[in-house]
Amino acid sequence: KDVLKANNELAYSNRKLLVKHGIFTMNIMGAIGSGKTTLIEEAINALKERYRIAVIAGDVVAQMDASRFEKLGVKTVAANTGRECHLDAKLIERSLANIDLKDIDILFIENVGNLICPVDYKLGEHVRVVIVSVSEGEDTVLKHPMIFRTSDLAIVNKVDISEAVSADPSKMRGDINQLNPSIPVLLTSKNDAISIDRWIEYIESHLE
Amino acid sequence: KDVLKANNELAYSNRKLLVKHGIFTMNIMGAIGSGKTTLIEEAINALKERYRIAVIAGDVVAQMDASRFEKLGVKTVAANTGRECHLDAKLIERSLANIDLKDIDILFIENVGNLICPVDYKLGEHVRVVIVSVSEGEDTVLKHPMIFRTSDLAIVNKVDISEAVSADPSKMRGDINQLNPSIPVLLTSKNDAISIDRWIEYIESHLE
Numbered sequence: 001k002d003v004l005k006a007n008n009e010l011a012y013s014n015r016k017l018l019v020k021h022g023i024f025t026m027n028i029m030g031a032i033g034s035g036k037t038t039l040i041e042e043a044i045n046a047l048k049e050r051y052r053i054a055v056i057a058g059d060v061v062a063q064m065d066a067s068r069f070e071k072l073g074v075k076t077v078a079a080n081t082g083r084e085c086h087l088d089a090k091l092i093e094r095s096l097a098n099i100d101l102k103d104i105d106i107l108f109i110e111n112v113g114n115l116i117c118p119v120d121y122k123l124g125e126h127v128r129v130v131i132v133s134v135s136e137g138e139d140t141v142l143k144h145p146m147i148f149r150t151s152d153l154a155i156v157n158k159v160d161i162s163e164a165v166s167a168d169p170s171k172m173r174g175d176i177n178q179l180n181p182s183i184p185v186l187l188t189s190k191n192d193a194i195s196i197d198r199w200i201e202y203i204e205s206h207l208e
Numbered sequence: 209k210d211v212l213k214a215n216n217e218l219a220y221s222n223r224k225l226l227v228k229h230g231i232f233t234m235n236i237m238g239a240i241g242s243g244k245t246t247l248i249e250e251a252i253n254a255l256k257e258r259y260r261i262a263v264i265a266g267d268v269v270a271q272m273d274a275s276r277f278e279k280l281g282v283k284t285v286a287a288n289t290g291r292e293c294h295l296d297a298k299l300i301e302r303s304l305a306n307i308d309l310k311d312i313d314i315l316f317i318e319n320v321g322n323l324i325c326p327v328d329y330k331l332g333e334h335v336r337v338v339i340v341s342v343s344e345g346e347d348t349v350l351k352h353p354m355i356f357r358t359s360d361l362a363i364v365n366k367v368d369i370s371e372a373v374s375a376d377p378s379k380m381r382g383d384i385n386q387l388n389p390s391i392p393v394l395l396t397s398k399n400d401a402i403s404i405d406r407w408i409e410y411i412e413s414h415l416e
């Protein structure tokens with residue numbers, strides 16, 4: 001498909017621009033409500049004293065999540081995707097034009113809630129993170145093999161409510177590693193500080 | 209867009225075919241893991257003695273949900289959507305060719321988990337149902353106005369875990385009615401038989 005070819009060429013030029021400025025860029029993907037904004041908020045709070053951070057918040061109504069990031073005092077761009085259920089490289093190129101790239105160390109891109117389309121649309125990111133929450137159901141991983149095969153990190157989130165939704169996070173981790181044996185998998189909960197430390201450590205390991 | 213125009217023409221002819229056979233058709237939409245399959249299972253168990261039921265289960269890996277319906281003994285078609293994150297009228301037309309329509313009273317169509325694309329792709333259904341679960345976050349309704357404005361019934365599901373995810377189901381119901389004052393809103397939980405009875409009654413009210 002020509003659309004994807006054009007997108008990936010633009011993603012490549014986004015990437016060159018980000019590398020030129022030494023910006024570490026993460027594409028944060030996951031289903032609607034999986035915890036993308038929450039995990040980015042945790043990362044911002046843990047890292048903003050030592051690193052200069054910007055966020056591009058993508059969604060059909062992008063301002064709602066963008067406001068959560070603005071409250072934390074970091075440069076935020078709301079990228080409205082209109083009727084599209086994924087971000088693309090064009091929207092990222094436009095968003096980057098609104099950021100002073102020489103002032104940034106880390107760029108978080110929050111993608112639209114979706115485990116399907118983001119697989120095909122590269123944006124220019126260094127690292128692709130996929131979040132799946134236990135409340136989506138234990139079989140959600142096996143139902144969406146492609147995104148787990150093509151991501152750099154997987155996070156099983158909201159493990160604090162596993163019992164309430166009768167889901168087993170370690171089975172979900174097993175399913176992820178069955179699809180992609182080399183991908184690291186974190187089990188997190190916003191109510192478990194140690195699990196959040198592991199997420200922050202993963203990010204920092206890319207910054208040295 | 210010509211794609212949507214062609215889709216809606218095909219949806220119209222699907223609808224004519226279903227009406228000719230007197231089949232009541234519901235398009236069940238909602239985010240990934242919102243409870244679509246569970247609510248259809250409940251409806252099948254409550255109605256299969258009195259009505260002849262078929263299900264079209266749409267997803268990128270459609271067989272997993274299709275197997276859940278097959279276990280209940282109803283005619284099931286797995287509609288694999290490939291890399292698309294929504295069902296379209298073409299895929300429904302093809303699925304209908306695999307069902308003996310003179311033997312059916314009710315057709316459930318489980319759409320792909322997504323609160324965006326299904327808005328634009330009519331399938332030929334009589335009733336459009338949108339499910340949102342409390343675990344997706346309290347603001348999920350306001351973030352996806354279009355699907356709540358264009359559905360016939362809204363369901364706020366998994367209310368049994370509202371406290372665990374700090375979400376208020378009545379606020380979510382308020383948000384739905386703010387976007388669409390005339391849409392009926394049900395609050396359900398698979399663990400609350402009375403709430404499921406309300407869902408069954410809604411379906412039956414269309415069958416008389």
Ligand SMILES: Nc1nc2c(ncn2[C@@H]2O[C@H](COP(=O)(O)OP(=O)(O)OP(=O)(O)O)[C@@H](O)[C@H]2O)c(=O)[nH]1
Pocket residue numbers: 030031032033034035036037038039059065112113157158159160161188189190191343344345346348351372373374375
């Ligand atoms: N119990 C529990 N709830 C969580 C956790 N992480 C996030 N949540 C809740 O889940 C809901 C959705 O979280 P968000 O961070 O907004 O999710 P999101 O993926 O950004 O959602 P969208 O941008 O709308 O797709 C909110 O109510 C959060 O409070 C967790 O670890 N445990």
Ligand SMILES: Nc1nc2c(ncn2[C@@H]2O[C@H](COP(=O)(O)OP(=O)(O)OP(=O)(O)O)[C@@H](O)[C@H]2O)c(=O)[nH]1
Pocket residue numbers: 135136137138140143164165166167238239240241242243244245246247267273320321365366367368369396397398399
């Ligand atoms: N606590 C609770 N869990 C529920 C409820 N309804 C569904 N679930 C759970 O939520 C998970 C997902 O339910 P499904 O019915 O498979 O959701 P779905 O919308 O069909 O999911 P996909 O087809 O993968 O998009 C399963 O683990 C269910 O057991 C409910 O009312 N309360």
Ligand SMILES: [Mg+2]
Pocket residue numbers: 036037038065110
């Ligand atoms: Mg978010």
Ligand SMILES: [Mg+2]
Pocket residue numbers: 244245246273318
């Ligand atoms: Mg399902």
Ligand SMILES: [Zn+2]
Pocket residue numbers: 084085086117118293
């Ligand atoms: Zn999409």
Ligand SMILES: [Zn+2]
Pocket residue numbers: 085292293294322325326
């Ligand atoms: Zn789609």
